[in-house]
Amino acid sequence: MLNIPTSLIAAMLIIAPISAAPAHAVEPTVAQAEQHRVEVMARAASTVVAVFGAEGAGGGSGVLITPDGYALTNFHVVQGAGNFMKCGLADGVLYDAVIVSIDPTGDVALIKLLGRDDFPAAPLGNSDLLHQGDPVFAMGNPFLLATDFHPTATFGIVSGIHRYQYPSGTILEYTDCIQTDASINPGNSGGPLFNTAGEVVGINGRISLDKRGRVNVGAGYAISINQIKHFMDHLRSGRIVDHATLGAIVSTNQDGAVMVDNILDDSPVFRRGLRLDDEIVSFAGRPIRSVNQFKNILGIYPKGWKLPLAFRREVDGNIETHEIIVRLEALHRSSELTLGGPAKKPRGPQLPKNKRKDQQPDPAKTSPELAKYYQKKPGFLNYYFNELERDRALRGLPELGDFSGVKGRWIVTGKTETGEDFRIVFASTGMGMLLGENAYLQPLGEDVVTIDEPPGSGGLLAGLNHLRRLLTLGPSGFSEFFYVGSTPLDGVGERVDIVEAELNAERSLWYFHKSTGELAGFDFWIHDDADPCEVRFSGTREFRGRMLPAQWTVKHADKIFVTLNIDNCEFPTSDDETVKEAGR
């Protein structure tokens, strides 16, 4: 049998290349598409993370999204894993990783792999562009099959979009998620769902289970990457991130319309005018035709974001349509959100955790190298990252000039948009304002109540005191001062970083343009159950070597209170180096 004449072999060798298109030949376009898919998957695989506890216990998946090591995974993967994790990549190397933030409601966690600044990172796609039937593939470490950490790939289609999955006995809720028949199993949790371009469109985290036990039955759910994008800067803040509530409950009536069923009268949306029995027409620019759609939209935004809401009301037989911008409230009290999270495990495809938790040494204790990446502080998950992001958000402040030595009174003068003169005096003991004919004087200090704010401003003078403290004292001027995340300014504008400041019972949020670090404005609350005083800045002007915003627009309760154009600012001269130098 082995005695094949060499001439025949030669003939076969010659024939083979010529007869390359027998009946079973693959069309070149198909072969190319296959080759492309192999390349995309190879690239994608390099970004997929196998996540383990500090001692290699448990096991889930994740995906690297930045070269410096930030990786997304599920909250239920890091839950109970401690502050440090071990992460394996497709190259077979095991890296240390540290917890950054968690989103227990959305089942998302951000971790940071350590030791490299050139990690392969997966690009993020746009999950709103997905359609039913689009091909997708999941990657991760199902059943912990990969001892060399090379991820398993499973291929499928998008089975559904904008799916709502009820909480299963926990606070964990999957809203607006992607349903796929790509096989997702225990161990896949936290791993990426990719589109065919190799972009992350979701984070796999949940499967429908019924009669077959904890294995895939053709229905897996991924948190949409667009939801995570809304939270991405929040997730970098080293905090426990919260979702939002509207302060109103909706239900479907007999005609299928979505109506306000219940509303809290101390909620922002009530103050904006929404009432019982109003019909919700659209929310965040998406039409509302079912309660699920409403929950889907509410679930993908962080607390504090402002969103447009349209509603209809019947008044004397006429239909009125209203469009408002509403600020979302926190879904949970901070005490409800912990790294320990819900006692009951979510109904997701996670693997059993190592129960010998007490035997796990904290790697930070054994390695000072790692220890610096974790900083404990009450109210924060990992304060190290909050400081990092806070300093980044504040990077534009020094460009305004050195205010640190400025003590005593500042006097800002100018004209309002309507031509009235105004004069604002900043002093450490109190704030004063002359606006046209009217004068206001707001004393400052602990236990001082707001007694003489300009009516309709919402607390302008006390708010400007925060501005003064921010410029002169920085973070140390407040009892709490931390990075929150980012938001489109006023729901529609450019993305701004949010820094929160607290002093006594007062609270302010500071907005800095993400791209430039420029101060965009602030919101100031005299107390939490009132609308804030919203000040927005545009332009800057230089006054004796220091920059101040040129135009201040003051808004309260949806109405513009006043727009101030700054003509001059007098800083105290006693210890003003700039003036001295100028005088030489």
Add this chain to the structure above:
Amino acid sequence: MKHLFRCSIVILVVCGIMPLASAQDELSPIEEVQTRLVKIFGAGGVGGLHSYSTGFIISPDGYVATVWSHVLDPDVVTVVLGNGRKLDGRVVGAEPQLHLAILKVDAEDLPYFDLDDAATAGTGQRVLAFGNMYKVATGDEPVSVMQGVIAAKTKLRARRGAFEVPFDGPVYVVDAITNNPGMGGGVLTTRDGRLLAMIGKELRNAETNTWINYAIPVDELADIAHQIKTGTFRRNDTPRDRKAPPQNYRAIDFGIVLIPDVLNRTPAYIDGLLPGSDAAKQDLRPDDLLLFINGELIQSCKELQSELGRQEEGDVVQLVVRRGDSLVSVELEAPEKDEP
């Protein structure tokens, strides 16, 4: 969906089947199919019985085909169209042997599947499966869609006795996991959205304990569906002639009197024995429970009957019965039949 649609265009163009012209704003095949599907909500919700299933519209005036199940027990069930419209659905007829039920809703000009224009598929063909598994979709949300391949076109009766199903016609078996709550009454289509089959109930192979992902080809359903629609359908309780299994023997032919078969799965207890019969001589006794016949597990009188029906003259039938705590084996020979 656009990707898949484009892929299929590429393939069709390559094959020279379809001209390039294709308006982008037309509905994709998956969107087309979704307009012809309905979500059905009815009885259930207790004891592990789900209260929802799927159906597909088969006429513009509101006839809907779905799988015959407990969900349809109430006089009126809720039928939700693809656009979210909620309608009352009433069962106008059913053929339990096919697992087919036809509902009627009051509507006009609905998009529908023409049962006389259904496609067929061969083993290995790629297909799509649609259904409201796990009630993921409510209102106007589209039902779930899965991809798969026809793994086999076979007869459920090839595994006779293993499935608790009267249907013995050909079915498509797919590799997609369609055997899920709510998928029953959904559809199997070609990749370009042509109707192939109705997804069946959640059936389990009693022999291997595995769940089968099967769908009943439209060819098998079309005639009956048409008869139900036109009111000409007369339910026939005996199995359809062309597929009637052989009934060569009954238990009584062996001298065995079974207890009355009153349940869907009446256990095969011996009620009595004909005196002098082979069975009586072999010491079978009343209250014995017939467990195995020729090594096959018997779960009901029906299964026993069906197994006996296949015996030929002179065959030796091995029986295992349970008597108290012990198992007793006996062998009986199939007796001579009187020729008519």
